[in-house]
Amino acid sequence: MQFIETRGNDGQKPSSVPFSEAILSPSASFGGLYVPEKLPNLDKDFLEGHLSSHYKTLALDFLQAFGIDIETEVLEEALKRYDAFDDPSNPVPLSQIEEDCFVSELYHGPTRAFKDMALQPFGYVLSKLAQKRGEKYLIMAATSGDTGPATLETFKNQEGVKVACLYPDGGTSDVQRLQMVTEDGANLKVIGVKGDFDDTQNTLKDLLASEDFKSELKERGIKLSAANSVNFGRIIFQIIYHIHSYLELVRKENIKMGEKIYLVVPSGNFGNALGAYYAKRAGLPIEKILISSNINNILTDWITNGAYDLTTRELIQTESPAMDILKSSNVERIMFDKFGAVRTKELMEALESEGKYQLTSDELALLREDFDASFSDDEACEAVIGKYAKKGYIMDPHTATCMKAYETLRDEKLPTVIYSTAEWTKFSTTVAKALGHEVEGDIEALQWVSEHANVSVPPMINGLFSKPIIHTVLVDKESIKREMLNFL
Numbered sequence: 505m506q507f508i509e510t511r512g513n514d515g516q517k518p519s520s521v522p523f524s525e526a527i528l529s530p531s532a533s534f535g536g537l538y539v540p541e542k543l544p545n546l547d548k549d550f551l552e553g554h555l556s557s558h559y560k561t562l563a564l565d566f567l568q569a570f571g572i573d574i575e576t577e578v579l580e581e582a583l584k585r586y587d588a589f590d591d592p593s594n595p596v597p598l599s600q601i602e603e604d605c606f607v608s609e610l611y612h613g614p615t616r617a618f619k620d621m622a623l624q625p626f627g628y629v630l631s632k633l634a635q636k637r638g639e640k641y642l643i644m645a646a647t648s649g650d651t652g653p654a655t656l657e658t659f660k661n662q663e664g665v666k667v668a669c670l671y672p673d674g675g676t677s678d679v680q681r682l683q684m685v686t687e688d689g690a691n692l693k694v695i696g697v698k699g700d701f702d703d704t705q706n707t708l709k710d711l712l713a714s715e716d717f718k719s720e721l722k723e724r725g726i727k728l729s730a731a732n733s734v735n736f737g738r739i740i741f742q743i744i745y746h747i748h749s750y751l752e753l754v755r756k757e758n759i760k761m762g763e764k765i766y767l768v769v770p771s772g773n774f775g776n777a778l779g780a781y782y783a784k785r786a787g788l789p790i791e792k793i794l795i796s797s798n799i800n801n802i803l804t805d806w807i808t809n810g811a812y813d814l815t816t817r818e819l820i821q822t823e824s825p826a827m828d829i830l831k832s833s834n835v836e837r838i839m840f841d842k843f844g845a846v847r848t849k850e851l852m853e854a855l856e857s858e859g860k861y862q863l864t865s866d867e868l869a870l871l872r873e874d875f876d877a878s879f880s881d882d883e884a885c886e887a888v889i890g891k892y893a894k895k896g897y898i899m900d901p902h903t904a905t906c907m908k909a910y911e912t913l914r915d916e917k918l919p920t921v922i923y924s925t926a927e928w929t930k931f932s933t934t935v936a937k938a939l940g941h942e943v944e945g946d947i948e949a950l951q952w953v954s955e956h957a958n959v960s961v962p963p964m965i966n967g968l969f970s971k972p973i974i975h976t977v978l979v980d981k982e983s984i985k986r987e988m989l990n991f992l
């Protein structure tokens with residue numbers, strides 16, 4: 505199975521590539537992205553055949569149905585990463601919080617955010633490919649919190665790949681910073697940047713665009729890849745848990761096979777939602793995918809009136825920082841699927857040159873066949889966290905944005921799966937505040953919430969506060985290049 509390009513082909517790059525190429529070199533012609541030429545078939549036979557399958561078996565069969573050019577043994581090894589999740593017999597548990605509302609918990613991996621679901625197996629596959637080809641790759645990430653720890657964790661001590669992670673000093677929670685600066689591995693570099701997330705991201709962009717940095721990499725025989733969700737190697741693993749959640753509902757007899765359900769996805773770069781969309785297109789019985797956002801609600805606009813407009817917006821910092829995103833990269837893959845490459849290129853170029861575009865009413869209607877959207881501000885999220893804490897369920901602020909979509913967007917009262925993308929322990933000061941106790945740091949918040957709500961803090965979070973700090977480099981923007989070259 506081959507991968508094609510969202511903005512068409514420029515005549516320089518091959519017009520289609522295998523999976524391995526799409527994940528090692530994820531940038532396609534005209535700045536576009538790689539997408540699968542076709543999807544496997546998730547018909548009733550496939551679903552029924554996996555009713556009693558373990559997550560890993562479902563995943564392996566799905567990946568093989570995709571026909572990707574990765575050997576079975578490599579995929580099997582990659583999927584063993586799920587054995588290190590809290591419950592190896594079920595890495596993605598489903599909790600019921602209302603008669604017809606279920607939380608699919610995607611955060612039971614090593615860094616306590618859903619990024620592990622894809623990055624854990626992806627890191628293994630990418631590094632095996634690099635080793636097999638005898639090539640060396642550099643992955644650079646600018647992070648505001650969850651991507652950094654998950655990227656470091658998956659590539660730690662893997663041959664063929666080096667990772668450099670830039671974070672804004674003071675711009676992450678204590679837990680998130682500690683997850684990065686205590687991560688030990690000879691192939692890892694973590695650099696604190698004096699400035700905010702924008703400064704950090706711009707520093708990275710400048711570095712990646714600089715000709716002399718590129719020629720330094722070339723001299724050292726190092727290629728650049730990416731581990732953000734522009735990389736299809738992450739998306740492919742994000743289709744699987746949607747199938748799993750559906751099968752869990754059938755197994756628990758909450759639905760019958762074939763019955764339709766709603767999914768609610770708290771979204772930023774739209775990778776999680778894209779996975780749901782591909783599952784629906786492949787045949788999973790999903791009525792609609794409901795997208796939830798915080799007040800950076802550009803996705804709500806896009807899905808409710810077809811406008812994608814950056815010119816009237818500035819990024820606002822919220823208590824759900826992983827969704828503080830205005831340029832959502834995977835929207836492009838949806839547009840390609842619905843409107844084709846020519847139109848996608850036109851729309852994305854308008855976004856780059858004018859900062860906005862508007863879908864036609866026909867295009868909007870096509871989009872709304874699969875999606876609807878709503879958003880919640882911080883106050884509403886805190887109220888949701890408080891409400892469910894009283895019922896004995898603790899959720900993080902990203903997950904909390906889902907409840908408004910669940911309450912207001914369903915045309916029929918079908919069973920609904922909402923996705924929990926982070927454990928509360930990553931955002932404990934917000935959760936403590938929602939439960940009526942304002943504290944400064946994570947240590948105090950973790951302890952207070954754990955006592956008052958009677959929930960435990962997992963060892964990998966508690967242990968962070970006594971782990972030795974490995975990475976102490978803190979630099980201003982001008983010194984990043986020197987730091988990077990030292991590392992390489």
Ligand SMILES: *Cc1c(COP(=O)(O)O)cnc(C)c1O
Nearest residue numbers: 650771772773774775776826925
């Ligand atoms: C990354 C992230 C999201 C957003 O996911 P996308 O796939 O980028 O839409 C939501 N919540 C948390 C906690 C995250 O880490």
